[in-house]
Amino acid sequence: MPRLVSHPDEVKIVTRRFGQGAANIDRYLELGGYQSAKKCLEQGPDWIINEMKASNLRGRGGAGFATGMKWSFVPKQSPKPKYVLVNGDESEPGTCKDHLIFLHDPHSVIEGTIIAGLAIGSKLGFIYLRGEYRYLLEIVEKAVADAYARGFLGKNIFGSETEFQIITQSGAGAYEVGEESALMESLEGKRGVPRIKPPFPAVVGLYGGPTIINNAETIATVPHVIAMGAESYAAVGTPRNGGTRLFGISGHVERPGVYELPMGYNLKKMIYDVAGGVRGGRKLKAVVPGGSSTPVLLPEEIENLGMDFDQVGKAGSMLGSGGVVVIDDQTCIVEFALRTISFYQHESCGWCIPCREGTDWLKKTFTRFHAGFGTASDIDNIQHIAQNILGRTFCPLGDAAAMPTLGFIKKFRKEFEDHLNGKPCPYARHEELAAV
């Protein structure tokens, strides 16, 4: 069972029911559950969307798109049915927040989905969980069945004339399906290859109908925003970055875990204070601030870094999925880069040339390089390949591979050069050469 952690600086909004048995519907109701959905049913779509806009809630999947804005793009009238799609394909390395939401508070996702459905006039929502989360899917399925049994889902939700249904769906192993249009493809029983945009899902989405796709954390946040009021929620965070964020701190820290902290919380404090500092009293070497696709930051870059979309962006990286991966000074950055790029090579859907071929050549080059067989031109070649991927791929996965790669080279060029000069790191796994 994943360990729950706590810290005084936390502002528990989304996590407030964690560890309290809220997967049980009665317990969820005792803890104030489904009141937000009822309120939204009374207030109507325009009110909901205004609240969402006022809350400054931004998408928790990684791109940070304003949620209220996204919902407002859905046409009011549509000849085709509209859909809500909850993205629980949590797969970005360093990220495990949705894991806890599904485990501890599945009804918040259901309630958020209902609210999203009410906001855009949809009658059907899907909650898509990555295939590996089977035990969580079973928890969510049970919660959905309970919600149906109570009349919170179905033809007449909460006794109203309004219909809303939820279907749960399992993936089967594909990071790329976390991309919203690939998610729709997967849900339609196809290969998880993204779609050409435009048209955007809000106009032409699942089964050709207008669709909003939100990250599970975003959706789970929605009932809380309604409950506490948009302005109170917005007040928690920084300007344009409303509320809290579930930061998953992993790697070389004393107390790894998922912490709910206000947007804009200082990263250095997050590592040293909240997560107990670098493990074993070692020194901090680098931080990946928002999941494996975000460029690495050096200790000096996090001194005054507030963790919100805008500040991290300004620092040359991204807030991403909120997965903070802490790297100590005993770590070989070349190996870390290799492991990162291996992931993207494995997960590239193969659709477009730069990502398919580029991630493969990066992996091959990194593998050889890390094993101590690099050549002087490799460092520039790695940069060159990453540049050929960056901004040129069909979907963001290419950038997700290229950006961290460029970051590692830029910030740790010296370490790469050391590898070249016959100083392979003590941790080099030379047997990898067997695979080359």
Place this chain on the structure above:
Amino acid sequence: MSSETMSIFSPRLAARFDALVAKYPVKRSALVPMLLYAQDEIGYLSDAVIAEVAERIGITELDVRNVATYYSMLRFKPAGKYNIQVCTNISCMLRGGYDILDRFQKELGVGHKGITSDGVFSLEEVECIGACCWAPAIQVNYDFHDELKPELVPGILEGYRAKAGFPGDGSTSLGRKAEGKAPHA
């Protein structure tokens, strides 16, 4: 196809599939979960599974294969009764994921995608499984085991071996002949 007609699946799963295809606005939406559930029961996606799934959804076998081969959890050869999936992605790697993998390799005598000769275990190095804050973590079939240490590995194996009805001989190294490929192949 209804559950009464010839099916390679158990009546319960066949009935579940009947319900599944009826659930969605479009039948084909059932494909990915159906493949995964079929694999859970049969062990892998055999030609017969592909053919029946194609028929149930009403698409060609080629279509089914195009989709099935895309998803990394789906396999076309049998795995062990307990498929051990060791995450070595960044968060797990930083906390010793490779040591866990090494230990499993040593204990089982098989490498990545290998199966023990008794068919009880198979081993896989996998990408991030969403347990980064409780690293290093593995999945055995769908069960998570987190905050692992190499010395916990034999106990985990013993537990599953007992469940499989094959109590171990007490030695930590099972010493069975490797069928799989070399590590990191």
Place this chain on the structure above:
Amino acid sequence: MADVTFTVDGKKLTAPAGTLLIDACRKAGIEIPAFCYYPGLSLQAACRMCVVRQEKVPKLQTACTTQVAEGQVFITESPEIAEARKGTIELLLGNHPLDCPVCDAGGECELQDMTFKYGAGESLYAEAKQHREEQQWSPAVFYDRPRCILCYRCTRMCGEGMDVWALGVQSRGVRSVITPNGGDRLDCEQCGMCIDVCPVGALTSGSYRYKTRPWEMKHVSTVCTHCADGCRVTLGVRQIDGDAVIIRSDNRDKGGINGDFLCAKGRFGFDFVESRERLSTPMVRNAAGKLEPATWAQALAAAASKLKEIRETRGGASIGVIGSNRTTNEENYLLQKFARTVLHTNNIDHARSTDYAAFARALAGHKDKTASLRDIAAAPAILLVGGNPTEEHPLLAWILRTNVRLNKARLYIANSQSIKLERQAKAVQGLPPNGYKDLTSILDRNDSDFAKAVMAEESLVVIFGSDFRGQGVEDLVAWGLKRGPNPDSVRFAIVGDHSNSRGAADMGLFPDLLPGYVPVTEPGAFAEYPGLPAAPGKTLPEMFAAAGKGDLGALLVVGANPVGKQGMDAAALKNTFVVVQDLFLTETAALADAVFPAASLYEKAGTVTSTYGDLQLVKKAADRAGVKPDFEILVRLAEEMGADVKALVPFGKGGVSADLGQSRGAQAGEADRHAVWLAAQGLEPRLSPLDPLAVLDEIERLVPGYTLDRINLLSGNDVRTELGAAQGRSASSSDGAGLIVPAHDSLFTSATLGRYSFALKDLERHQTQAVTESAAD
């Protein structure tokens, strides 16, 4: 859509709003490179080669997915763009084998061309390329994964274009691979379109691979000799041992009515030309009753003297002539003129596959009521009655599918059997096997969804075939002609079987009809024909009946096999002097007293008319020692018989010295430029009686409906003929309805010709196995 104006590379362009930038640019002569983009197929945006810079947009945009709008500004070539394209090629070349020297696609490879243009001449990688063994999927299709750049043209062409869906993409990432539906084998129509659209050498053709380099071939654009749809084929020809040999047939020249399309027969079924069974020397039956090789002079003398003798002793009416469905219009015209003016007989016929004569009779006086293939391709609504185009008329099926897919045309199908095109149909009307005659009343009753939908169409193309004959054709056409005042309210197309079946009918290979369906009994018809017999002659079965009774002294058979294919009694010819011109020693030729080895359609010049009335130029591609075009054989036969050759072939008028290819070998391209110029100047280049274009002049002058757009024709385009040109005439003396024997060729059969194509037989065997195997599962 309204036109919008936008700027590309500083040039102002105008196109309808929403046009894809790549299309708008290509139309304006601005080439934007692309691997995955293919006109008419769904968009992919996968290869990232078509990236362009759009003003005020941060990232490079793909031209294949950018829809033009007013005021946009684009740059399509700049250092930044060249760098991006070069980068993509570099990545591709990382795994793409540099086996260009032994790759079939070398020299016509889009990746090669792009590398040439953008550079990427240096390899940045030290690792080995991914290698996988080449796979043979069928006798026609080989797949080499390392060369594949995953542009998905093949999968889309097979699925969207052909509606076959036999190719898929499997696995993901760098392990992605194109996979055929049979796992390791391809169970499909074997059209080879996947090979054609492959921009590199990943998909190669079983018949062409490792044969030659593209630049070693001369590429001759001519017309396919198999079915009646009139596909343009490009024949790749190479000189081998003095012969010009066809190495490849494909669709390089996409300007034909078939556009991109070519079927298995057109692509692979050319090898009959090189069959070992091909006749290459004349033969004459000796005193012992055996056929033995002879010189042309001997054989011509033997045939001519006997024909002359029979004409003079027993009269022309005791001679019969059977013409061909695959010879050119000029040859067919010449054959009937030879029969009527030299042999003095109206006993001339051909194996009829559909009732063109009844169609012409029904349309007499109604101009512009036939549908060319281009009309069908653009028709908003089509009523397809009977037949199975997917099998028998692959181009028609392609055109119908494409029109439905891209133009949202409405296809209505009435058929006694279920056919694959129903997948594209808006409505289907089932009919009992003999129920076609009831179709018009079903429609007129207007009480079914099908009838209502069809009747509500303002403009309709009606396509039918041999399910309608004689009066049935006339009734259907009469029904259609009653439809509404809209000039396009109805157009008709009738489908027959072979490459020039329509031409055989149009050129008067009938006992009762002269060229242009003019009855032989019509007073003053073809008055300039010397000694034209007045009475209708015998039909093909009647000739055999007469022969059986000893009333047929001689029979001249040109490119036909009535004994083998029409089930005529071989014994009937026991006492008949038989002369056969053919490619092979067919069942009929084996009975002949004199056999002349004839050139195939790929070895001669002239014109053919598709079943839709589209006339196209046939160009000489191959050259084979020993054979002669039927045209030349007939002229020499006439000459040998002492006929006035100049009356038969009106050559040499005007005295201009030029020679249009026929006698000069395969310099078709050169001949064209002469012809276009001369025709434009109104000059007459016909130099010798062996030039078929001399006969085309006469056809144009005498045959109703064959007023041709000469310049367009000689430029290589299809031009239309007009079936309704003939004025209304009384029904001809005999009703041909009973004489129709449709061939029902499949995708891999082509009447007698198909038997001599190893490639087609091989494909048929492969597909039969696939069917048997899947049945056994």
